[in-house]
Structures are given as structure tokens and as C-alpha cells.
Amino acid sequence: MIKTARVRALITIFLACVLSGCTSIPKQSLYEEIGGHKTLNTIYGVAITRIYTDPVIGHYFKGVPKKHLRDQLVLQTCELIGGPCEYDGKTMLESHTGLNIKEREFYILVEYVQGAMRDVGLTYQQENRILKKLAPIKYQTVNL
Amino acid sequence: MIKVLLLSSLLISFTAFADSGSRLVASGGVTGFEGAAGGGITPWAFIGGYTSKEEVSYSANIQYLSLNDYRLTTAGAGFSLFDRVEVSLQRQRLDISSGLTSNVFALLTEGAISNANSATVEQDIVGAKVKVFGDGVFAQDSWLPQIAIGAQYKKNRDFDSSLSLPDGSVPLPETGVPLLLGAKDDSGTDVYLSATKLWLGTPSGYNLLTNLTARYTKANVFGLLGFGAEGDDSAKLEWEGSLALLISPTTAIGTEFRTQTNRLGGLAEEDTVVDAFIAYFPNKSLSITAAYVDLGNLPLQESSSGFYLTVNGHF
Numbered sequence: 001m002i003k004t005a006r007v008r009a010l011i012t013i014f015l016a017c018v019l020s021g022c023t024s025i026p027k028q029s030l031y032e033e034i035g036g037h038k039t040l041n042t043i044y045g046v047a048i049t050r051i052y053t054d055p056v057i058g059h060y061f062k063g064v065p066k067k068h069l070r071d072q073l074v075l076q077t078c079e080l081i082g083g084p085c086e087y088d089g090k091t092m093l094e095s096h097t098g099l100n101i102k103e104r105e106f107y108i109l110v111e112y113v114q115g116a117m118r119d120v121g122l123t124y125q126q127e128n129r130i131l132k133k134l135a136p137i138k139y140q141t142v143n144l
Numbered sequence: 145m146i147k148v149l150l151l152s153s154l155l156i157s158f159t160a161f162a163d164s165g166s167r168l169v170a171s172g173g174v175t176g177f178e179g180a181a182g183g184g185i186t187p188w189a190f191i192g193g194y195t196s197k198e199e200v201s202y203s204a205n206i207q208y209l210s211l212n213d214y215r216l217t218t219a220g221a222g223f224s225l226f227d228r229v230e231v232s233l234q235r236q237r238l239d240i241s242s243g244l245t246s247n248v249f250a251l252l253t254e255g256a257i258s259n260a261n262s263a264t265v266e267q268d269i270v271g272a273k274v275k276v277f278g279d280g281v282f283a284q285d286s287w288l289p290q291i292a293i294g295a296q297y298k299k300n301r302d303f304d305s306s307l308s309l310p311d312g313s314v315p316l317p318e319t320g321v322p323l324l325l326g327a328k329d330d331s332g333t334d335v336y337l338s339a340t341k342l343w344l345g346t347p348s349g350y351n352l353l354t355n356l357t358a359r360y361t362k363a364n365v366f367g368l369l370g371f372g373a374e375g376d377d378s379a380k381l382e383w384e385g386s387l388a389l390l391i392s393p394t395t396a397i398g399t400e401f402r403t404q405t406n407r408l409g410g411l412a413e414e415d416t417v418v419d420a421f422i423a424y425f426p427n428k429s430l431s432i433t434a435a436y437v438d439l440g441n442l443p444l445q446e447s448s449s450g451f452y453l454t455v456n457g458h459f
Contacts, residue, residue, distance in 0.1 A: 103196040103227070107166040124392060125349020132344035135284040143197075 029082030034126050036083065040074045047116035048073075054112070057105045080133040092140035099144065106142045110134075165194030165201045165458070167227070170396060170425045171281050171342065174433050175205040175456045178296055178366065179220045179234030179271045182338070183400045184435050184452060185417055186384035188355045189292035189340035191275055192232075193224040193458045194428050200225050203232075207454035209437060213241040213445055216368075222271075230294075232271040238368050239264055240321065245307055247444050248324070249315070257315065261308045265321050266301040267367050273338075280341045289341035289354075296334040298367035303330030325412040325443060327370025328377055334361040336384075351390040353398070358383060364408050365442070373407040380405040388423075396423045415440025419452065431456045 034040070048070055052061050061069065076092075078085035089095075113134070117127045165172075172193045173182045181192025181203075193201035202223045209216040215238070222232030245260040273294035280290030305320040316324065336359040343352045359382045362371040372378075382405065388398030398421055404414035421435035433456075438449035 102198050104166045104198045107168070107196055110168070111166075118393075123349070125345070128349050128351050129345035132284045132346075135282045135344060138279075138282040 030126070030129055031078055031081045031083030034081075034122055034130075037074065037078065039120060039122075040077055040083075041070065043113070043116045043120050043122075044070045044073045044077075046119055047112045050112050050116070051109060054108065057108050060099065060101070060105075077130070077134065081130055092137055093144070096141040097144045101142050101144070103138075103142050106138055165199045165224075165428065166196045167194035168281065169194070169393065169428050170390060170423075170431075172224075172458070174423055174431050174454060175203060175207075175220070175222070175232070177207050177209065177216070177218050177234075177236070177452075177454070178269050179205075179222060179232035180273055180294060180296070181222075181224075181230060182340075182355065182357075183386040183388065183398065183419075184421055184433060184454065185400050185402050185419055185437070186355065186357050186386055187273060187292075187294055187336060187338050188353075188357075188386065189275065189278070189280060189290040189338040191224050191227050191230045191273065191292070192222060195224045195227045197226050197228070199227070201458055203456060203458045205454060205456045207452070209450060209452040211437075211439065211442065211445070211448040211450040213244045214442055214448060215239040220269075228275050230271075230273040232269075234269040234271065236267045236269065236366075236368065237264060238266075244444050248307070249309070253315075257309065259310055261310060263307050263321060264302060264305075265368050268299045268301065269296050269367075271296040281344075284344050287341070289339040292338050292340075294336050294338070296336075297331070298334065298363060298371075299331040300367055300370055303327070303370055321443075322364070322368075322370030325364075325369055326373050326375075326408045326410070327364055328372035328374055329362070330370060332362045332367060332371035334359055334363060334367075336360070353386065353388040353390070353396075355386040355388075356383070357385070362407075364412065365404070365414060365439075369408065369412055369443075373409075376407045388421075394425045396425070397421065398423075411443040413441045421452075429458050 048066055052058055072089050075085050076087045079087045173188050173190055176182050176184050180187035182188030193203055195201045204221045206219045218234055218236040220232055220234030224230045240263045242262040245263050246258055249257040249260045273292050276291045276293055278288050278290035300322055302320045303322050304318045306314040306317055308314050336357050338357040340355040346352055360379050361382060362379045364370050382403045384402040386400045388396045390396045400419050402417040406414045417439050419435045419437040421433055423431055423433040425431045433454045435452040437452045442448040
């Protein structure tokens with residue numbers, strides 16, 4: 001009787017492990033893994049400096065305070081990658097409607113963010129996992 | 145071979161100044177041996193090069209596959225429009241060693257003729273691909289793949305180019321290799337549908353590309369051995385697939401397969417083609433791909449596998 005219960009418990013643990021992807025139990029979020037707010041803040045600091053001086057997309061940010069944009073992007077990304085943040089600013093859709101941003105311009109921005117992640121020292125894997133979360137933003141920004 | 149090297153170095157030097165589009169590096173795949181962008185042996189739903197909706201780009205490629213007594217050299221050019229349409233033109237040349245052609249004659253004449261010249265089979269392919277829907281790269285919140293449909297018009301240029309003997313004589317007039325092996329037509333059109341999806345950050349942070357292509361075709365060995373057969377002239381559905389893992393921002397490794405229907409039978413029995421490749425994308429203008437390709441049986445060469453090298457330029 002005791003034996004059956006033990007086997008059952010083992011099976012349950014095994015199934016739980018398989019279903020949860022067998023990761024260690026207190027799972028660190030991607031946000032914590034990359035170094036939290038400090039890292040995100042550096043990434044967007046680097047990216048924004050480059051974006052503001054880009055000949056193709058720089059003009060979109062005329063009159064937008066760097067600090068404001070940086071805080072908004074950090075907050076939004078934090079929320080997307082499992083950090084303890086709640087973005088409460090304007091939605092991407094709201095802030096980009098009417099700008100008629102081209103796909104090409106969005107891709108240029110993506111490459112700046114990608115480049116900043118690399119320069120700040122994120123691994124290729126961390127970069128891809130963040131990119132996966134950011135990618136759908138394309139549909140809240142382009143051609144609106 | 146020297147020609148190949150010269151062309152490749154030309155491509156490399158051109159592409160150093162190129163502006164090939166704004167999409168993410170490697171997201172255009174490579175140009176396959178039939179001219180369509182994707183893997184080496186199968187098209188993907190992605191449009192070649194790196195064009196966005198607002199851009200146009202051009203491409204050129206040169207490719208070499210060595211299979212013992214067969215060698216396939218192909219080269220071509222194409223253009224991509226607005227991340228929607230891809231058009232390509234490819235010339236393929238299959239060189240068949242004199243050892244093989246001699247064996248063909250020895251078989252046909254029961255040994256009376258045992259020495260023949262080497263032969264060449266050339267084919268032209270005009271291809272077009274249209275993205276139908278989906279975004280295989282950026283729609284990461286959905287499992288839906290990007291879908292494209294395409295067509296490849298193929299014209300075998302040596303369907304009835306006779307094989308010759310060393311003394312210049314032509315024992316079988318107006319009979320090229322495809323005709324000799326029982327093919328019915330010198331041209332045909334493949335139509336295909338590809339579903340492709342890039343999984344960012346999967347598995348464990350790397351990016352995985354999955355592709356499945358269904359092709360409706362009458363081609364024998366891609367059309368190099370003609371189209372249809374006397375006994376079986378129907379088009380069949382073939383399946384092709386690619387798995388590619390981006391192990392770094394500039395390097396992908398992967399494997400592919402492609403089924404073929406065995407129409408001609410006999411000497412020209414066809415097997416499923418498989419390959420394993422490594423592709424290097426130093427920048428958006430250039431890619432270099434090396435692969436090991438196994439075609440299985442080719443006429444008089446039961447095990448045909450060898451090394452494949454391709455250089456692509458985008459500008």
C-alpha cells in the first residue's frame with residue numbers, strides 16, 4: 001500500500017517535471033537573469049543615443065525627451081520579459097498611429113536594440129529570447 | 145572550376161558595397177540550386193535577400209556539387225520585390241564523366257562499344273515565388289508560419305543532344321541522356337507551397353527555422369533527366385523539409401530532405417535527397433554555404449553523395 005503511494009508520488013513528480021520543462025523549481029525570470037533594471041536601462045541608453053542620430057529614423061524622435069522614451073522602453077521590456085513592472089503609459093498602438101512608420105524604419109530600430117544588447121554584453125541566447133518578446137511590437141508600430 | 149572561383153571573387157567584391165535591404169541578417173536564407181531562396185535543396189516561404197515592404201534587391205549565386213562521376217554546376221541571378229515577390233533565373237549544368245557514358249554504351253551494345261565521350265546536360269529554370277500571408281520572423285506571438293507559393297518553369301537543353309564516341313560518331317542520333325533513360329518531355333513546371341517559421345529564442349536561446357514544402361512536379365532528378373516517363377506521365381506530390389539552427393548571429397547549421405518519385409525506374413531510379421549544411425552570413429550582402437549532399441542512386445552510380453559549395457551575393 002505504502003509502495004503504491006510512493007510510486008504514485010514519483011510518477012506525479014516526474015509528470016510535473018516533464019510538463020514544466022524540467023527546469024529548476026524557483027525559475028529565474030529573463031529579467032533577473034540579464035541583470036534587471038540596470039541592464040535594460042543601459043541597453044536602451046546605448047540604443048537611444050544611436051537611434052536619435054540615425055539619418056533615417058532620428059527625425060521621429062525630435063522633441064521626445066530621451067529620458068522619457070528610455071524609461072518607457074525599459075518599463076515595457078521589463079514587463080515583457082518577466083520583470084516586476086507594469087507598463088501604464090500609452091500603448092504602442094496609440095503612440096505610433098498616424099506616424100506611418102515604414103517596415104524598413106522599424107527594422108533599423110530593431111538592429112539598434114539588437115546591437116545595444118550585444119554591446120552591453122548579453123549573450124546571443126539572451127538577445128534572442130528578448131527579441132522574441134519584442135518582435136510582435138512590429139504590428140503595433142508599422143504602417144499605422 | 146577556375147570560372148567558378150573567378151565568379152565567386154567577383155561576387156564577393158561586388159557585395160562589399162551593396163545595400164541589400166533592412167531585414168534581419170540570415171532571414172533570407174540562401175539561394176538554392178534551383179534559384180529559389182531557402183535552403184540548398186528546397187525553397188522557403190521567405191523572400192530572398194533582405195528587402196522590407198519598401199525595398200528591392202538583386203542577387204547572384206554560383207554553386208558547385210561534386211558527386212563522383214557527376215558534377216553539377218549552377219549559377220543564376222534574381223530579384224526580390226518589397227518582401228513579397230521573388231523572381232529568379234538559374235542555369236544548371238550536369239557534367240557526366242566519360243567513364244559513365246562509356247558504361248552506358250557498353251550496357252546498350254553488350255560490350256561492342258566501350259568508349260564514349262563525357263556528356264553534359266544543361267537546364268534553365270525560371271522561378272517565381274509570392275508570399276501569400278504570414279510573417280515567419282516577427283509574428284512570434286503566433287505559431288502560424290509564413291506561406292508562399294511558387295512555380296519553376298524548367299527547360300532541359302540537352303534532352304535530345306546525342307552522346308558521341310571518341311571518333312566523333314553518334315550511334316544514337318537525337319537522343320540525349322534524358323530521352324535515353326526514358327523521359328517523355330524536355331520541359332515542365334513545378335509548383336510548390338512552402339510554410340516557414342523562425343522560432344526566436346528556441347531552443348534554449350538559439351533560433352530555429354522550420355520549413356515544409358509541398359511540390360507538384362513531373363521532373364526526373366529535378367528535370368535534369370527530363371519530365372515524365374513513357375509509362376508514367378503524371379505529376380506527383382513531393383515533400384521537402386528544412387531544419388536550421390542559428391548557432392550564432394552569422395552561422396546556421398541544418399539538415400534537409402526532398403522526396404522524389406521514381407518514374408523512370410531501371411538505371412534512373414530516384415531516392416530521397418538529404419543534406420547537412422553549414423551557412424555563414426558575414427553580412428547582408430554575402431553568404432557562403434557548404435553542405436554534404438546525398439542523392440542516393442543516379443544512373444550507374446548507386447551511391448551519389450558529395451560536397452556542395454555555394455556563394456550568394458545580395459545587392
